[in-house]
Amino acid sequence: MIDAKEALQRLVDGNKRFVNNASIHPNRSQETKDSLVSKQTPFAVVLSCSDSRVPLEIIFDAGLGDIFVIRTAGHVLSQEVMGSIEYAVVHLGVKLIMILGHDNCGAVHSAVETYKSKTLDTISPNLKSILMEIYPAIEKVNENLEEDDFHKEAIRQNVEYQAKDLLVKDAYISKKVDSGEIMVVKANYNLKTSEVEIF
Ligand SMILES: [Zn+2]
Numbered sequence: 001m002i003d004a005k006e007a008l009q010r011l012v013d014g015n016k017r018f019v020n021n022a023s024i025h026p027n028r029s030q031e032t033k034d035s036l037v038s039k040q041t042p043f044a045v046v047l048s049c050s051d052s053r054v055p056l057e058i059i060f061d062a063g064l065g066d067i068f069v070i071r072t073a074g075h076v077l078s079q080e081v082m083g084s085i086e087y088a089v090v091h092l093g094v095k096l097i098m099i100l101g102h103d104n105c106g107a108v109h110s111a112v113e114t115y116k117s118k119t120l121d122t123i124s125p126n127l128k129s130i131l132m133e134i135y136p137a138i139e140k141v142n143e144n145l146e147e148d149d150f151h152k153e154a155i156r157q158n159v160e161y162q163a164k165d166l167l168v169k170d171a172y173i174s175k176k177v178d179s180g181e182i183m184v185v186k187a188n189y190n191l192k193t194s195e196v197e198i199f
Pocket of ligand 1: 074104
Protein backbone atom coordinates (compact mmCIF):
# COMPACT_ATOMS: atom_id res chain seq x y z
CA MET A 1 0.00 0.00 0.00
CA ILE A 2 1.42 3.40 -0.95
CA ASP A 3 1.69 6.08 1.73
CA ALA A 4 -0.27 9.30 1.93
CA LYS A 5 2.35 11.49 0.24
CA GLU A 6 2.76 9.13 -2.69
CA ALA A 7 -1.01 8.84 -2.98
CA LEU A 8 -1.37 12.61 -3.08
CA GLN A 9 1.35 12.84 -5.72
CA ARG A 10 -0.54 10.31 -7.83
CA LEU A 11 -3.69 12.41 -7.64
CA VAL A 12 -1.75 15.58 -8.44
CA ASP A 13 0.04 13.95 -11.40
CA GLY A 14 -3.18 12.49 -12.76
CA ASN A 15 -4.91 15.85 -12.52
CA LYS A 16 -1.97 17.52 -14.30
CA ARG A 17 -2.37 15.10 -17.20
CA PHE A 18 -6.10 15.85 -17.31
CA VAL A 19 -5.49 19.63 -17.26
CA ASN A 20 -3.02 19.29 -20.13
CA ASN A 21 -5.37 17.06 -22.13
CA ALA A 22 -2.76 14.32 -21.81
CA SER A 23 -4.79 11.71 -19.91
CA ILE A 24 -3.50 8.17 -20.27
CA HIS A 25 -6.70 6.50 -18.94
CA PRO A 26 -4.83 3.96 -16.78
CA ASN A 27 -6.09 0.69 -15.36
CA ARG A 28 -8.89 -0.10 -17.74
CA SER A 29 -7.44 -3.18 -19.45
CA GLN A 30 -8.86 -6.68 -19.29
CA GLU A 31 -5.86 -7.62 -17.16
CA THR A 32 -6.78 -4.92 -14.63
CA LYS A 33 -10.43 -5.99 -14.65
CA ASP A 34 -9.40 -9.60 -14.00
CA SER A 35 -7.02 -8.64 -11.20
CA LEU A 36 -9.76 -6.70 -9.43
CA VAL A 37 -12.37 -9.46 -9.32
CA SER A 38 -11.37 -10.74 -5.90
CA LYS A 39 -9.73 -7.70 -4.28
CA GLN A 40 -9.28 -3.96 -4.39
CA THR A 41 -6.43 -1.76 -3.15
CA PRO A 42 -7.43 1.84 -3.88
CA PHE A 43 -4.71 4.38 -3.07
CA ALA A 44 -6.97 7.21 -1.88
CA VAL A 45 -10.43 7.92 -0.56
CA VAL A 46 -11.98 11.09 -1.93
CA LEU A 47 -15.13 12.70 -0.60
CA SER A 48 -16.47 15.14 -3.15
CA CYS A 49 -19.68 16.65 -4.44
CA SER A 50 -22.11 14.62 -6.58
CA ASP A 51 -21.93 17.40 -9.20
CA SER A 52 -21.78 15.88 -12.70
CA ARG A 53 -18.88 18.17 -13.61
CA VAL A 54 -16.59 16.61 -11.01
CA PRO A 55 -16.19 12.92 -11.94
CA LEU A 56 -13.19 11.84 -9.90
CA GLU A 57 -11.71 9.11 -12.09
CA ILE A 58 -11.75 11.53 -15.02
CA ILE A 59 -10.33 14.63 -13.32
CA PHE A 60 -7.57 12.56 -11.65
CA ASP A 61 -6.95 10.44 -14.74
CA ALA A 62 -7.38 7.31 -12.65
CA GLY A 63 -8.84 3.92 -13.45
CA LEU A 64 -10.53 0.87 -11.99
CA GLY A 65 -9.60 0.09 -8.41
CA ASP A 66 -7.73 3.39 -7.91
CA ILE A 67 -9.99 5.68 -5.90
CA PHE A 68 -12.50 4.88 -3.18
CA VAL A 69 -15.14 7.43 -4.11
CA ILE A 70 -17.74 8.96 -1.83
CA ARG A 71 -19.94 11.69 -3.27
CA THR A 72 -22.81 13.59 -1.72
CA ALA A 73 -24.29 16.94 -2.74
CA GLY A 74 -22.02 19.55 -1.18
CA HIS A 75 -19.72 16.71 0.02
CA VAL A 76 -21.51 16.83 3.36
CA LEU A 77 -20.76 14.30 6.05
CA SER A 78 -23.22 11.85 7.53
CA GLN A 79 -22.68 8.78 9.64
CA GLU A 80 -22.79 6.68 6.48
CA VAL A 81 -20.15 8.85 4.84
CA MET A 82 -17.87 8.59 7.85
CA GLY A 83 -18.46 4.84 7.98
CA SER A 84 -17.47 4.62 4.32
CA ILE A 85 -14.27 6.57 4.96
CA GLU A 86 -13.47 4.29 7.90
CA TYR A 87 -14.09 1.24 5.75
CA ALA A 88 -11.54 2.43 3.21
CA VAL A 89 -8.98 3.13 5.94
CA VAL A 90 -9.53 0.05 8.11
CA HIS A 91 -10.29 -2.64 5.57
CA LEU A 92 -8.57 -1.38 2.45
CA GLY A 93 -5.54 0.25 4.08
CA VAL A 94 -6.00 3.65 2.42
CA LYS A 95 -3.67 6.31 3.87
CA LEU A 96 -4.97 9.42 2.13
CA ILE A 97 -8.35 11.10 2.56
CA MET A 98 -9.17 14.06 0.32
CA ILE A 99 -12.13 16.37 0.85
CA LEU A 100 -12.73 18.02 -2.51
CA GLY A 101 -14.97 21.01 -3.11
CA HIS A 102 -15.56 22.73 -6.43
CA ASP A 103 -16.42 26.11 -7.97
CA ASN A 104 -20.06 27.03 -8.47
CA CYS A 105 -21.27 24.32 -6.11
CA GLY A 106 -25.07 24.26 -6.36
CA ALA A 107 -25.49 22.78 -2.89
CA VAL A 108 -23.45 25.58 -1.33
CA HIS A 109 -25.30 28.19 -3.41
CA SER A 110 -28.66 26.82 -2.25
CA ALA A 111 -27.44 26.82 1.34
CA VAL A 112 -26.34 30.46 0.99
CA GLU A 113 -29.66 31.47 -0.59
CA THR A 114 -31.85 29.85 2.07
CA TYR A 115 -29.54 31.10 4.80
CA LYS A 116 -29.79 34.70 3.62
CA SER A 117 -33.52 34.63 2.86
CA LYS A 118 -34.30 32.49 5.92
CA THR A 119 -36.35 30.10 3.80
CA LEU A 120 -34.87 26.80 4.98
CA ASP A 121 -38.23 25.64 6.31
CA THR A 122 -39.86 25.91 2.89
CA ILE A 123 -37.82 23.08 1.37
CA SER A 124 -38.14 19.31 1.71
CA PRO A 125 -36.72 17.58 4.79
CA ASN A 126 -34.15 15.60 2.82
CA LEU A 127 -32.76 18.61 0.98
CA LYS A 128 -32.89 20.56 4.20
CA SER A 129 -30.68 18.00 5.90
CA ILE A 130 -27.96 18.62 3.30
CA LEU A 131 -28.16 22.41 3.54
CA MET A 132 -28.09 22.32 7.33
CA GLU A 133 -24.77 20.49 7.13
CA ILE A 134 -23.39 23.42 5.12
CA TYR A 135 -24.72 26.18 7.40
CA PRO A 136 -21.84 26.05 9.90
CA ALA A 137 -19.49 26.80 6.99
CA ILE A 138 -21.59 29.77 5.84
CA GLU A 139 -21.59 31.18 9.34
CA LYS A 140 -17.82 31.53 9.08
CA VAL A 141 -17.98 33.74 5.97
CA ASN A 142 -17.61 37.50 6.39
CA GLU A 143 -21.13 38.80 5.74
CA ASN A 144 -19.80 42.04 4.24
CA LEU A 145 -18.39 40.25 1.21
CA GLU A 146 -19.96 40.94 -2.19
CA GLU A 147 -22.23 38.17 -3.47
CA ASP A 148 -19.67 36.56 -5.75
CA ASP A 149 -16.91 36.58 -3.16
CA PHE A 150 -19.35 35.40 -0.51
CA HIS A 151 -20.20 32.31 -2.58
CA LYS A 152 -16.52 31.61 -3.28
CA GLU A 153 -15.61 31.92 0.37
CA ALA A 154 -18.59 29.75 1.39
CA ILE A 155 -17.32 27.01 -0.94
CA ARG A 156 -13.87 27.18 0.62
CA GLN A 157 -15.24 27.25 4.14
CA ASN A 158 -17.41 24.24 3.35
CA VAL A 159 -14.32 22.18 2.50
CA GLU A 160 -12.60 23.40 5.68
CA TYR A 161 -15.66 22.67 7.77
CA GLN A 162 -16.36 19.16 6.44
CA ALA A 163 -12.70 18.20 6.91
CA LYS A 164 -12.67 19.56 10.45
CA ASP A 165 -16.03 18.00 11.25
CA LEU A 166 -14.75 14.60 10.15
CA LEU A 167 -11.99 14.82 12.77
CA VAL A 168 -14.39 16.10 15.43
CA LYS A 169 -16.99 13.41 14.86
CA ASP A 170 -14.82 10.43 13.94
CA ALA A 171 -12.51 9.58 16.81
CA TYR A 172 -11.03 6.64 14.93
CA ILE A 173 -9.94 8.72 11.93
CA SER A 174 -8.82 11.57 14.15
CA LYS A 175 -6.53 9.27 16.15
CA LYS A 176 -4.93 7.91 13.01
CA VAL A 177 -4.35 11.43 11.68
CA ASP A 178 -2.76 12.49 14.98
CA SER A 179 -0.40 9.53 14.91
CA GLY A 180 0.62 10.37 11.35
CA GLU A 181 -0.67 7.06 9.99
CA ILE A 182 -3.05 8.74 7.57
CA MET A 183 -3.47 12.22 6.10
CA VAL A 184 -6.51 14.38 5.37
CA VAL A 185 -6.07 16.95 2.60
CA LYS A 186 -8.45 19.67 1.48
CA ALA A 187 -8.77 20.78 -2.11
CA ASN A 188 -10.93 22.60 -4.62
CA TYR A 189 -11.67 21.75 -8.24
CA ASN A 190 -11.51 24.77 -10.53
CA LEU A 191 -14.13 24.29 -13.23
CA LYS A 192 -12.47 26.78 -15.58
CA THR A 193 -8.93 25.39 -15.49
CA SER A 194 -9.82 21.75 -14.57
CA GLU A 195 -7.19 22.06 -11.90
CA VAL A 196 -7.43 20.58 -8.41
CA GLU A 197 -5.96 23.16 -6.04
CA ILE A 198 -4.70 21.75 -2.75
CA PHE A 199 -5.27 24.08 0.24
ZN1 LIG B 1 -21.34 20.80 -5.61
